[in-house]
Amino acid sequence: MKASFFMFFNYLTMMGVPVLLVVLAACSLLVPARGVQTVLLALIAAGAVVYGAIGIREAYVHGRGKHESARR
Amino acid sequence: MPAHRKPRDFRGPQARIGRLARFHVEGFVHVLAYRIMVILTILYGIFIVIYLAAPGLGAPLKILTGIVWVLWTPQLFEVAKGLALAWSRGMAYGKLNPEFAHLYRKRYNKKPGLFLALPWLVLAVWAAGFIVLMARWQP
Numbered sequence: 001m002k003a004s005f006f007m008f009f010n011y012l013t014m015m016g017v018p019v020l021l022v023v024l025a026a027c028s029l030l031v032p033a034r035g036v037q038t039v040l041l042a043l044i045a046a047g048a049v050v051y052g053a054i055g056i057r058e059a060y061v062h063g064r065g066k067h068e069s070a071r072r
Numbered sequence: 073m074p075a076h077r078k079p080r081d082f083r084g085p086q087a088r089i090g091r092l093a094r095f096h097v098e099g100f101v102h103v104l105a106y107r108i109m110v111i112l113t114i115l116y117g118i119f120i121v122i123y124l125a126a127p128g129l130g131a132p133l134k135i136l137t138g139i140v141w142v143l144w145t146p147q148l149f150e151v152a153k154g155l156a157l158a159w160s161r162g163m164a165y166g167k168l169n170p171e172f173a174h175l176y177r178k179r180y181n182k183k184p185g186l187f188l189a190l191p192w193l194v195l196a197v198w199a200a201g202f203i204v205l206m207a208r209w210q211p
Contacts, residue, residue: 009097017113018148022140022197025205041120048140049117055110058104 006054013051020044109143116140123211130211137209141202148198152191160187190200 024040026031073086089107115135123129146183157165161180164187176182 014147014151018198019146021137021205022142022201025201025209027208029204038124041124045124046118046122047117047118048113052112052114052117053111055106055113059107059110 006057008059009050010054013047014055017044017047017051018045098146098150102150105143105146109140109147112140112143116117128138133207133211134209136201138206141198141205145195145198147193149195152194156190164188164190 020040020043024037024044027036027040080192089103092103119129119133119136123133153165160166161176162168163176163182164172164184171173
C-alpha cells in the first residue's frame, strides 16, 4: 500500500504539472488575468515540490544497498 | 554438485546511469534529465512561493520555468509512450513477436497508428506551449 500511495502522487504530479504549465501558457495568450496565473502557479508549486520529493526518494534513496547489483 | 555461486549482474549497478548510454540512449537521456529535475523542481516550487509572496522576480521565474520545461520533456515523452503502449495493448512501442502481434490484431482489431503518433502529438503541444510561454508570458 505504501508503494501505491507514493505512486499515485508521483503519477498525478508527473502528468498534472505539465498540463498546468501548458494551461499557464494558454492563459498567458488568452486570459492575461493575474488571479488565474497566481492560482495556476500555486498549484504548479505544490505539484513540483511533491514530484521532486518523491523523485529524490525514487532516484537517490529508495532501494539503496538492498539490491545485489547495487553493492558492486 | 557445483558450489553455490552468487549471481552477478553484468549490467553493473543500476545507480550508475552512464551504463544505459551504451545500449539505450533514450533511457539514458530520460534518467539523466530526471535526476537533475527532481532536485530542481523542489527549488522551482519554493521559488514560485517566494515569487508569489514578493513579486518582482518575474525574469528569474521565467528562466527557471524554461529550464524545468526543457528538463521535463523526456519525462513527458516517456509517459506518453507508456500510455500509448498500455492503451494499444502493446501494439505501439511494444516488442511483441510477429506471430503474437498478428493474433493480437485479429483478436482485438486494434491498429497502432494513432497510438504511435501520440507521444509526438504530446511533444508538439508541449513545444508549442513552450514557445507561447516564452513569447507571451510576463510574470
